[in-house]
Amino acid sequence: xxxxxxxxxxxxxxxxxxxxxxxxxxxxxxxxxxxxxxxxxxxxxxxxxxxxxxxxxxxxxxxxxxxxxxxxxxxxxxxxxxxxxxxxxxxxxxxxxxxxxxxxxxxxxxxxxxxxxxxxxxxxxxxxxxxxxxxxxxx
Amino acid sequence: xxxxxxxxxxxxxxxxxxxxxxxxxxxxxxxxxxxxxxxxxxxxxxxxxxxxxxxxxxxxxxxxxxxxxxxxxxxxxxxxxxxxxxxxxxxxxxxxxxxxxxxxxxx
Numbered sequence: 001x002x003x004x005x006x007x008x009x010x011x012x013x014x015x016x017x018x019x020x021x022x023x024x025x026x027x028x029x030x031x032x033x034x035x036x037x038x039x040x041x042x043x044x045x046x047x048x049x050x051x052x053x054x055x056x057x058x059x060x061x062x063x064x065x066x067x068x069x070x071x072x073x074x075x076x077x078x079x080x081x082x083x084x085x086x087x088x089x090x091x092x093x094x095x096x097x098x099x100x101x102x103x104x105x106x107x108x109x110x111x112x113x114x115x116x117x118x119x120x121x122x123x124x125x126x127x128x129x130x131x132x133x134x135x136x137x138x139x
Numbered sequence: 140x141x142x143x144x145x146x147x148x149x150x151x152x153x154x155x156x157x158x159x160x161x162x163x164x165x166x167x168x169x170x171x172x173x174x175x176x177x178x179x180x181x182x183x184x185x186x187x188x189x190x191x192x193x194x195x196x197x198x199x200x201x202x203x204x205x206x207x208x209x210x211x212x213x214x215x216x217x218x219x220x221x222x223x224x225x226x227x228x229x230x231x232x233x234x235x236x237x238x239x240x241x242x243x244x245x246x
Contacts, residue, residue, distance in 0.1 A: 020215040062229070063222055070218040073196060074203040074210060081193050088192060088225065092185065096232050103233075104240045114233060121226050124219045 018071040025067050028123045032060040035119055051108035055116020058098055062091055063120045165245050173242065177235040184231030191224045 007026050016022040035056045039049035069087055073080055102108040199217040203210045237243075 018211065018214060020211060021218060024215065024218065059226075059229075062225060066221055066225060067218050070221060071214055074199045074214050074217060080200065081196055084192060084196055084221075085189055088189065088228075089185070091225070092228060092232065095229055096236070099229075099233055100236055100240070103236050107241075110233070110237060110241070114230070117226065117229055117233070120222050124222055127215075127219065 015068055016071065021067050021071045024123070024127060025064060027127065028060055028063050028120065031119050031123050032056045035116065047107075048109045048112045051102065051106075051112035052116045054098075054102055054106075054108065055113040056119045057116075058095060059117045059120045062095060063123075065091060169245055173238055173245070177238045180238075181231060181235045184228055184235075188224050188228040188231075192221055195220045195224070 004026065007029065008022050011022045011025055016025055036053045039052045043049035043052075065087070069084070073084060076083075099113070102113060103110070195217060199213050202213045
């Protein structure tokens with residue numbers, strides 16, 4: 001059993017029933033693991049590395065929650081917009097509290113924190129580029 | 140109209156009072172302006188992102204209803220769009236928190 005299948009099986013047990021969404025979340029998990037490893041190896045436990053890892057983990061938590069709920073969103077018959085907005089503002093509140101703690105109490109490096117938070121965007125861009133390349137190959 | 144004006148004035152008063160409370164060593168008008176700017180900035184960011192997410196979801200639901208077979212692809216695109224929008228809101232949040240608590244311009 002390859003590592004991909006193990007991770008996907010783990011995600012399936014956690015409620016990610018849609019295969020493409022599972023792949024997206026799997027890629028995000030790989031990306032955050034790689035980012036944390038890179039930060040630990042390259043910079044040790046410097047504040048910069050910890051801020052990078054904290055940003056990446058926070059972004060992954062947000063993405064996990066969004067993807068888990070989002071895979072059922074388009075099929076909901078009632079209350080999709082309200083539940084999406086409530087979850088969005090709830091996540092925003094939690095993220096705000098964590099980022100407040102990191103910036104004010106932890107005195108984290110802002111650039112590192114933003115770099116960590118951008119891992120979701122990087123993942124989405126990779127996904128888009130991979131899809132585009134696949135379409136170009138098929139054409 | 141009168142009620143809305145009352146709510147806006149009350150919110151401004153609360154924001155200004157809060158800014159005066161936490162401003163130590165900073166000119167009160169600077170602190171007040173910063174607090175007001177961050178409140179307005181975050182409000183605009185959150186509202187804009189909320190509207191964007193709602194519109195994206197509306198389009199995804201319409202697309203899935205018209206062509207249920209394309210639901211899988213639409214779902215992935217929807218999640219990516221929502222993630223992008225949410226990232227923007229988080230960036231705005233970080234910028235506003237920097238302005239409030241770690242503002243390099245007022246040392």
